[in-house]
Amino acid sequence: MTQQSDPTGLHRVRDEARVLPQAARRLDTRRELWPDEVRIRVERLNLDAASFRQLEHEHGGDGGAVRDAVLAIVADRGKMQNPVTGSGGMLIGTVEEVGPESPLGLQVGQRVATLVSLTLTPLVITDGLAGWDGRSEQVPAEGHAILFGRSIAAVLPDDLPTALSLAVMDVCGAPALTSRVVAQYVEGGSTPTVAVIGGGGKSGSLALAAARAAGAGRLVGVVPTEREAAALERSGLADTVVVTDARDPIGLRDAVTATGGPADVTVVCVDVPGCEGGAILATAQGGTVIFFSMATSFSAAALGAEGVAADITMLVGNGYVPGHADLALDLLRSDHGVRSLFEERLS
Template sequence: MVCKKGHHYGLHRVIEPAGVLPQPAWKLDPTPEVYDNECLIRVECLNIDSASFAQLKKEAVNDPDRIARQIMSIVSERGKMHNPLTGSGGILIGTVAEVGSRFPSAGAQPGKKIATLVSLTLTPLTIEKIRQVHLDTGQIDVDGQAVLFASCPFAILPGDIPEKAVLSVLDVCGAPAQTARLVKPQHRVVVLGAGGKSGLLSLYQAWKTAGRQGQVIAIEENGEACEEILSLNIAHDVICLDATNSLAVYEAVDKATKGALADLTINCVNVPDTELSAILATREGGVVYFFSMAVSFAKAALGAEGAGKDVQMMIGNGYAPGHASLALESLRECGDLFQVIVRRYG
């Protein structure tokens, strides 16, 4: 059989509106037949991104059956897992079923188990059955099929880390990679939402670089997560605080840094209304890295303007060269962090 020729960025899969790329498109064609530049995957598990899953859980009142119906409805309507309220998706793991003739091989042979490193918001997806919704991790066991474009990175699953733990870490691997780029040895670094997986991985990277000469401050609302951070010894200060309380965050960071504030603030919170907390915690001329998908660009931009704060604001790009390897290597380097992630997600 001769495969049809597909567009490098997947425009051939866009149904509505015509002419846009798959991520902003409203609806994709998820037909499980590969074009020449595609890879077909038998999907086993979806890792719904934290902001999206928090919204789905709240709307469904923590009922896994209702969450399953919500996800089935979104995927059947849009041809992808693209939460219309949060605008976010997640990633998946599955087994390669078929590879088009122009798909860059890089190890994606049929039978190989891989994790996608691009959002479900641009991944054509069909779900035949949802087998289980894991309320504590945001992972969904499914029977389904997905399509990966030639432009999309992926990772072959390693054999030394449990699959579900790998999936959880790879979903947020852009955060520690960008943190590693941004942190300098003398920096004062604040991580908001430090107890989640992106927060913990970012804390670890900040500690590796700034742990000796700088200051690393973890802010987390959940008391148990704060205890875990303390046990990991990857922060100078662990502050149990609601990150939506902007004034309280500012006062806590101001006190911890003796008025200097943060050189770099990393926002990993999975709920809305933390933009000003990150901005106020950061010194004039400092950097705010918004990794969270719950962040509003308008609130951040206009909030900084209203507060008269001159800070550089970065949107969290989920991709950076080597980001998957760096995140997995963090678990191998730090046995205690490995245990926390495996206990939660593995």
């Protein structure tokens, strides 16, 4: 390996064009490490919700076909990046080897969760996903993955089940950014109304808990079904729960406004496209919309806001805020409502 490594992983890109690993068509997956890399022995993948939903829909719920599709993507691209959604997920495993110049602070034998997307992580699967039925986002797997100098990983806690830790860390960016935004309102002297679209899901439930902990006022949870509404109401995470189709912009606007007015902060945590307009209309002038869904069309959001003269700030949740994993795990430990929703989903 005579090529010099780059902390972004540029040296693993096999495309002719000079692009970063996430934008690359194909990555180099060789086991041998450059000095600043870490190799992980893979234990489990967690496909992101938008990607899994798309694969499940494309293959009509046929788990075997979904499994074959994931294997084909990884074999073809050297990473797990759904070509339709562009998204991937994350993984857990055991540190197998650490390059002498790695800045990540990891040690051989540690069980870790990678907090960077599978869309930029060199990945090899060696067991044909024999332990996965193709019907869930969590994927038992064997193989190896590579972390770069600017990758992120967190050591798995000893006090939580592995599947639970993986589910939380997959979405830990959402509560951290929600907390930061709400705290800025509170520091400015207001107690913002926060609406979370998809409040009954993993990222949504954590966002609600983070908003309350940061000092939010009224909390509104938006869900698509009565079943999710009942679960969210039992959790106590939202002051008001409304059932509406987030793809209906007028319906979403009216549902949120009917709870006491538009939201100061709207957090979008759903895994279906077409929710941009409703999120914009449900947000007060001068408010903030945080988009965490990989199904979001950012051109639709920008042009949609312009088209209705919405004076709002729109943020892209990029999945990383310093301390995001610890914050999410602490919310899971301390908030019974969050934990109950996560355990119900995993069961």
